[in-house]
Amino acid sequence: MKKSAINPMPPFFDRYINIIEDIDIFDAFEKYPLEKVYSEIDKITALEDKIYAPGKWTIKDIFQHVIDNERIMSYRALRFSRNDKTPLAGYDEEPFAANTNAINRTLPELMQEMVDVRKSTIALYKGMTSEMMLRPGTANNIEISALALGFVILGHPVHHMNIIRERYFPLLS
Template structure:
């Protein structure tokens, strides 16, 4: 992977905080906590899930650079969301934690040498690189959930 491509991946990752913040900033607490249906996540729960995902992916990156060819850990995201009571945590607190973790990870990612950058973990038989974690497991995942927030906003507007 070229240095420019790597830097683009890192910058895209660092901008995920802004994407999330821009999407939820100025929304009422009522809207942030509203669930569009049974078993559907509120916007607060979506942000909490993205924070959890960032934590898990931070761990995955560290495992890969420290323990090459390590299994990729998974997590039961539905259970994590249901048990953590994200609707009792302010979206601002979650965004502060998300941003701090992203900045800290950015510092680490910028220090990796080429050999470390090319290491991978295994998801079954599939090789998962650090670049894949950043680009797919984090950046694309955030984009997916920005769409989910948009659907919540549309459902909120159509609820009457």
């Protein structure tokens, strides 16, 4: 199913969904593998424990956040695709970030976990029919379908790589 099948476009989440072009979700998973999104790994590695401003996350924190977010969005997609109409709460990323062990992990470890989680996400979506992908649910008081969540999952790492390029790469100068 293509991104254009998302109706309505969920507010807030559209910032991630719209990063990805209007292609089939499985084509998007192939076009935006995490290894490609984070292909500038040499630069990223040089910055792993740096921050661009007080109180901001390190690259390791960002990677852990991307992992955590994909797990949460996949869980939501699972629930909604199975026609669970229970409204799901939002989540606050700050306590998540403050309570990880990212500082004691290596970037290769985090990258491998990210790739492993993505494999699980793709397997989840392969088990969905078009009807299942279009089923809406409510998360954080916003109606969103499993399909839309798939495009959130795809766009969210790209969004963070754009931030890394914009705010962290200048630290290399």
